Amino acid sequence: MTDVAATGVECPHPAGGTVRTLGEAFQRTARLRPGAVALRVPGGKQEITWREYAQRVRALAAGLAAHGVTRGSTVGMMLTNRPEAHLVDTAALHLGATPFSIYNTSSPEQIAYLFANAENRVVITEQQFLDRVTASGAKLDHVVLVDGEAEGTITLGQLESAGAEDFDLEAAWQAVEPGDIATLIYTSGTTGPPKGVEITHANVMAEARALLPHLEPGLDDRITSYLPSAHVADRMSAHYLNLVRGVQITCVNDPRTIAAALPDALPTIWVAVPRVWQKIRGGIETKLAAEPKAVKRNLTNWAIGVGRRVAVAKASGAGPSPADRIQHAVADKIVLSKLRHALGLNELRWAVSGAAAIPPETLEYFLGLGLPVYEVWGMSETTAAATTNAPDAFKIGSVGKAMEGVELKLAEDGELLCRGALVTPGYHGQPDKTAEAIDADGWLHTGDIAAIDEDGFVTIVDRKKELIINEAGKNMSPTNIENALKAASPLIAQVVAIGDAKAYVTALVVLDPEMVAARAGELGLSDPSVGVAAESEAVRAAIAEAVRTGNEKLNRAEQIKRFRIVPAAWDPGGDELTPKMSLRRKPIAEKYRAEIDGLYEASPGPQVVDLG
Numbered sequence: 001m002t003d004v005a006a007t008g009v010e011c012p013h014p015a016g017g018t019v020r021t022l023g024e025a026f027q028r029t030a031r032l033r034p035g036a037v038a039l040r041v042p043g044g045k046q047e048i049t050w051r052e053y054a055q056r057v058r059a060l061a062a063g064l065a066a067h068g069v070t071r072g073s074t075v076g077m078m079l080t081n082r083p084e085a086h087l088v089d090t091a092a093l094h095l096g097a098t099p100f101s102i103y104n105t106s107s108p109e110q111i112a113y114l115f116a117n118a119e120n121r122v123v124i125t126e127q128q129f130l131d132r133v134t135a136s137g138a139k140l141d142h143v144v145l146v147d148g149e150a151e152g153t154i155t156l157g158q159l160e161s162a163g164a165e166d167f168d169l170e171a172a173w174q175a176v177e178p179g180d181i182a183t184l185i186y187t188s189g190t191t192g193p194p195k196g197v198e199i200t201h202a203n204v205m206a207e208a209r210a211l212l213p214h215l216e217p218g219l220d221d222r223i224t225s226y227l228p229s230a231h232v233a234d235r236m237s238a239h240y241l242n243l244v245r246g247v248q249i250t251c252v253n254d255p256r257t258i259a260a261a262l263p264d265a266l267p268t269i270w271v272a273v274p275r276v277w278q279k280i281r282g283g284i285e286t287k288l289a290a291e292p293k294a295v296k297r298n299l300t301n302w303a304i305g306v307g308r309r310v311a312v313a314k315a316s317g318a319g320p321s322p323a324d325r326i327q328h329a330v331a332d333k334i335v336l337s338k339l340r341h342a343l344g345l346n347e348l349r350w351a352v353s354g355a356a357a358i359p360p361e362t363l364e365y366f367l368g369l370g371l372p373v374y375e376v377w378g379m380s381e382t383t384a385a386a387t388t389n390a391p392d393a394f395k396i397g398s399v400g401k402a403m404e405g406v407e408l409k410l411a412e413d414g415e416l417l418c419r420g421a422l423v424t425p426g427y428h429g430q431p432d433k434t435a436e437a438i439d440a441d442g443w444l445h446t447g448d449i450a451a452i453d454e455d456g457f458v459t460i461v462d463r464k465k466e467l468i469i470n471e472a473g474k475n476m477s478p479t480n481i482e483n484a485l486k487a488a489s490p491l492i493a494q495v496v497a498i499g500d501a502k503a504y505v506t507a508l509v510v511l512d513p514e515m516v517a518a519r520a521g522e523l524g525l526s527d528p529s530v531g532v533a534a535e536s537e538a539v540r541a542a543i544a545e546a547v548r549t550g551n552e553k554l555n556r557a558e559q560i561k562r563f564r565i566v567p568a569a570w571d572p573g574g575d576e577l578t579p580k581m582s583l584r585r586k587p588i589a590e591k592y593r594a595e596i597d598g599l600y601e602a603s604p605g606p607q608v609v610d611l612g
Contacts, residue, residue: 008178009205009421014218014246021201022182023094023173025244030054032246033219039083039242040250042261048083050246053090060091060156061172062163067122067142071096071175074120074184078102078111078129080253081225084146084156086239088124089183093243094169096176100184100196101230104129105573110194111136114186117196117429124156178202184428185232185380196428197380199232206421207236207383208244210403214374214390215350219246221268222347224261226252231580233355236384237271259283262344270351274358275493275581277373279514280343281365282490286518303335308368315367315396336370345371352376354385355580357460357479359487360397367396375399377460381437381444382406383422387458398457408452409443415464416450417443466585468499474557478585481505484553485560489546490515491539494570494577496588497560498596506599507563508592509543510570534567544609551611562599564607566592 010018011025015032019025030038034051041047048056069075075092077099079085085101092099102114115123115138124144125133130153133143143153154162178201186194211217225238241247250265252258259280272280291297310328313320320328340346353363354376366373377399378385387408389400402408406420423444426434438444449461461467462477469475478497485495485507493512499505511530516539520528523538533539543565551559570576576588589596598605 008202009209011205011209011244012212013244019244020178020205021173021176021180022090022204022240022243023176026057026090026094027054027173029243029246036219037248038246039086040248041083042250042252042257042264046083048087053087056087056160057091057094058167058169059160059163060088061094061169062167063159063161064088064091064097064122065095065167065172066162066164067159069095069097069122071172071180073097073122074118075099076102076115076118076120076123077229078104078106078123078125078133079146079229080104080126081227081229081234081251081255082146082253083249083251085124085229085251086225086242086249088144088146088156089239090243093176093182094173096172096180098181098183100186101228101235102186103228103230103573103579105571105579106132108132108135108137112138113193114196115140118184176201178205179425181428183235185235186230187380195430195433197232197424198426198428199235199380199383199424203383203422203424204236204240204244206405207385208240210405210422211241211385213404214388215269217241217245217247217269221245221247222250222265223247223267223269223271224250224252224258224265226255226258226261227271227273228579231355232378232380232384233271233273237269237352241269259343263342264344266344266347268347268349270345270348272351272353273355273581274353274362275356277353277358277362277366278486278490279512281362282512282515283518284339285490286515289519289522300335300339303331304365304368306331306368307336307370308364311367312364312396315394332370336368339369340371348372350374352385352388354378356582357483359483361487363396377448377458379444379446381424381446382418382420383424386418386420386422393457395455395457398453398459400458401456402458408458410450410452411445413464414449414451414461416446416448416458416460418446419443468497468505469501470499470505470557471501471503472557476505476558481507481550481554481558481560484550485509485547486550488549489542491519491542492546494583496583496585498589498599502600504561505558506596507547507560508588508595509547509563509565510568510576511539511565513569530569531567534565540565540609544611547609547611560611562604562608562610564595564599564609566595 008020013019015028030050037047038050038053039048089099121141126147145153146156181198182201183199184196186196227234238249242249252261306327310320351373374389376385376388386406387400409417419442447464451459462479467475468478481497482495486492494510496508516533517528547560572581573579
């Protein structure tokens with residue numbers, strides 16, 4: 001096998017030629033349009049041009065060097081999505097250091113573990129996180145605050161002014177090698193402590209090169225940074241594409257405001273996890289349900305229906321009927337184009353759904369609106385996407401085909417194996433875990449059970465360790481069951497399908513606080529809190545109807561027979577959800593043991609809804 005770390009991967013650059021490291025890429029990108037805005041926040045309240053970006057990177061790199069950061073050092077970051085995060089990260093990269101982000105929901109105990117594993121002696125953070133960083137007891141030499149002053153810390157301005165006048169930035173970034181570690185991505189994991197996935201400069205270049213035939217990102221593209229920068233999706237799609245291809249970033253520091261920020265940011269490329277797509281759909285449907293004019297409401301529903309039929313027909317390869325083509329032209333002109341404009345997605349040319357499976361119905365809905373949403377598959381260990389759908393190779397329900405430079409195959413038990421230059425060299429400081437995940441031939445054992453059809457389309461069945469096997473021995477995908485229910489109602493935020501070694505499948509249902517509040521009047525709720533809503537007969541009836549609708553898409557063994565609504569919302573990074581909103585199934589099973597047992601009692605209590 002070729003030693004990618006030694007040889008590097010050359011990624012084409014907008015200026016012509018190729019680049020092999022992120023520092024080299026940034027230096028070339030910054031010279032292309034020095035007066036253009038590289039980083040901004042909604043409303044343009046803060047804008048940083050490429051010229052300013054380069055000047056501040058030079059100052060920050062000198063300041064970090066003066067504080068002991070050198071090639072091979074690690075620099076911790078606990079920041080919201082803000083321009084300063086990009087400035088500091090890029091400066092550290094120029095030194096050959098490894099900047100990495102941790103989730104803002106991290107507890108002091110988690111911070112202590114992460115910083116001990118990474119061995120960073122410097123952290124860049126904000127005042128709102130300072131108490132937790134301090135309480136962690138992590139051994140730190142320097143704490144840098146980007147938004148003010150506090151005892152025992154230095155400000156970002158002080159860091160920028162601390163560098164030596166003769167600091168040689170060019171020599172620093174030119175010494176960086178493709179095999180140097182560009183970042184650590186700490187997998188949130190559903191069991192056990194996080195593992196630090198090492199992502200090299202060569203990995204990033206391999207991922208960027210693989211994206212080029214599909215996205216062709218460039219200087220005129222715009223993207224938002226709102227997903228956690230501790231997640232590989234935001235780092236790759238926003239930060240690294242900014243450095244390598246010059247894509248403009250709008251930083252949205254509160255992910256709950258992303259929908260409101262889109263009309264200002266006008267992204268041309270956009271990445272969202274399925275829950276974000278579902279919430280946007282729920283917002284549209286809730287607003288439509290409240291529309292007082294029946295003519296407008298019916299016209300919009302008709303247009304969305306036509307769009308969806310046409311999208312499904314195109315994806316199937318059959319193509320829409322002549323009548324649908326004519327209706328779609330009318331629907332797009334008078335309704336759908338206006339919807340895209342209202343969402344702030346009217347200039348979108350490529351959108352991604354990833355990190356978890358998206359219900360096919362949700363994907364069809366957005367395709368029907370005329371939005372080019374393509375489902376991908378990838379992991380932290382593959383530096384983000386390894387497969388993707390595309391306009392000329394699209395199959396709803398699949399995660400597309402292998403991208404350039406990616407090899408895929410199935411193990412005997414159906415586990416998806418992946419090999420290529422974008423696969424991590426391993427887990428930081430954990431050679432034993434690395435050996436478990438990556439075999440001697442370089443194949444990454446992904447933990448996903450998959451199928452690959454004759455055309456090369458990959459379908460993910462479920463996580464290898466999460467399949468439900470009922471008492472009759474039938475294997476079932478809990479994700480497939482859960483997605484069927486979530487697609488049926490925007491009121492549902494999370495579903496946990498239960499049924500391993502049981503006679504039938506049951507579920508815990510978690511309500512979406514925003515959707516409950518939006519529909520409180522319709523549901524007769526004077527108090528729209530989740531706890532009160534869980535006790536409401538109207539809410540239970542609405543969820544029961546959604547479960548019945550979801551059951552229609554499942555075979556008999558998979559169908560939910562009973563469910564109960566959990567009287568509290570689940571937050572990312574909490575007991576039940578990882579920061580990227582994956583279910584922590586084992587902790588859920590332990591925490592809700594009594595509730596789950598109650599779902600299988602001969603005479604269940606009043607909290608259990610039995611669908612018969």
